[in-house]
Amino acid sequence: MNIIRTVRSVAFSSIPNRTLSTTRSLSTPSAQYTAFEVNDKTGIATLTLNRPPVNSLNLELLTEMRNCLKDAETNKCKGLIITSSSNSVFTAGLDLLEMYQPQDERVKSFWTALQSMWMELYGSKIPTAAAINGHAPAGGCLIATACEYRVMLPNFTIGLNETLIGIVAPKWFVSAFLNVVPRRVAEQAITQGKLFTTAEAHHVGLVDDVVNTKEEAIAKCEQFIASFKNVNPYARALTKQQFRIKELQELEQQREKDLQIFLGLIMQPSVQKAMGIYLEGLKKKSKKQ
Numbered sequence: 001m002n003i004i005r006t007v008r009s010v011a012f013s014s015i016p017n018r019t020l021s022t023t024r025s026l027s028t029p030s031a032q033y034t035a036f037e038v039n040d041k042t043g044i045a046t047l048t049l050n051r052p053p054v055n056s057l058n059l060e061l062l063t064e065m066r067n068c069l070k071d072a073e074t075n076k077c078k079g080l081i082i083t084s085s086s087n088s089v090f091t092a093g094l095d096l097l098e099m100y101q102p103q104d105e106r107v108k109s110f111w112t113a114l115q116s117m118w119m120e121l122y123g124s125k126i127p128t129a130a131a132i133n134g135h136a137p138a139g140g141c142l143i144a145t146a147c148e149y150r151v152m153l154p155n156f157t158i159g160l161n162e163t164l165i166g167i168v169a170p171k172w173f174v175s176a177f178l179n180v181v182p183r184r185v186a187e188q189a190i191t192q193g194k195l196f197t198t199a200e201a202h203h204v205g206l207v208d209d210v211v212n213t214k215e216e217a218i219a220k221c222e223q224f225i226a227s228f229k230n231v232n233p234y235a236r237a238l239t240k241q242q243f244r245i246k247e248l249q250e251l252e253q254q255r256e257k258d259l260q261i262f263l264g265l266i267m268q269p270s271v272q273k274a275m276g277i278y279l280e281g282l283k284k285k286s287k288k289q
């Protein structure tokens with residue numbers, strides 16, 4: 001696949017309208033796992049996750065995502081859509097190999113990068129939308145729920161399945177989930193580690209719409225972003241902030257504590273053992289296919 005990347009520091013307002021090519025695909029040598037395009041006509045940025053086979057979120061991918069999110073905002077894009085280059089996986093969530101038998105410094109950087117990416121996405125001033133064109137377990141669901149709008153393709157799964165792996169979804173994972181589904185549904189689902197099918201997710205409000213193709217999903221996201229066209233962006237951003245500031249401040253103030261809790265939990269021998277068994281199961285399943 002031809003990877004498309006962005007150059008930072010090009011203001012969207014300075015991008016001329018073109019008639020033939022309507023997307024701006026700029027490249028930076030450091031981007032490895034993401035493609036970032038800005039549509040010249042609509043001003044909407046699309047961030048495509050591209051780390052085969054399953055877009056598992058490692059340190060580098062999380063860092064790239066955060067950079068793209070910052071670029072979209074700095075360049076005054078009209079909105080941001082997150083999607084995947086895979087036909088079957090939006091993202092498999094956090095890269096379990098970052099947490100299984102980890103190296104001390106790397107695992108700290110990994111968790112810190114996740115916190116930063118999430119704060120950037122959840123607190124983004126511009127409208128954000130997820131075109132969920134594949135499975136979105138755990139960290140995949142975290143990214144989707146950090147966005148303001150979600151549309152999903154049929155016959156995939158989404159949810160916070162951490163308890164099934166023997167790990168725990170941190171409070172900020174849960175708070176974003178609680179923004180979109182009722183508390184009772186959230187508590188039951190997250191304690192069970194439930195992965196909702198697309199139809200179930202739509203039924204409980206975890207996703208807003210269901211469409212059949214990625215193109216339709218992108219179009220739905222564009223419609224959502226366009227729905228703000230008559231709204232003052234500054235007023236919109238401040239209003240959004242009022243809804244989200246509490247979770248953002250909480251994590252900002254407790255970043256170090258959150259990191260220490262994470263390290264304490266994943267370094268427990270029983271948690272390492274459970275993760276090892278889970279990874280082994282994934283590998284066996286993958287070999288059978």
Ligand SMILES: CCCCC/C=C\CCCC/C=C/C(=O)SCCNC(=O)CCNC(=O)[C@H](O)C(C)(C)COP(=O)(O)OP(=O)(O)OC[C@H]1O[C@@H](n2cnc3c(N)ncnc32)[C@H](O)[C@@H]1OP(=O)(O)O
Pocket residue numbers: 053054056088089091092093094095096097135137138139140161162165167168169170171261262265266279282283284285286287289
């Ligand atoms: C109270 C305080 C709490 C403090 C915090 C404490 C703890 C930390 C919590 C951290 C929160 C964790 C969040 C996460 O996101 S954990 C990751 C959860 N993800 C999953 O459970 C998904 C696992 N994957 C799958 O179910 C499937 O891969 C799939 C996404 C449905 C796609 O299926 P398919 O297309 O059939 O692909 P394969 O299963 O065959 O996989 C291909 C290869 O990719 C490897 N793989 C898959 N997922 C991951 C992953 N998340 N990380 C690393 N590697 C992964 C899989 O093993 C295959 O590898 P192989 O080709 O080498 O065999």
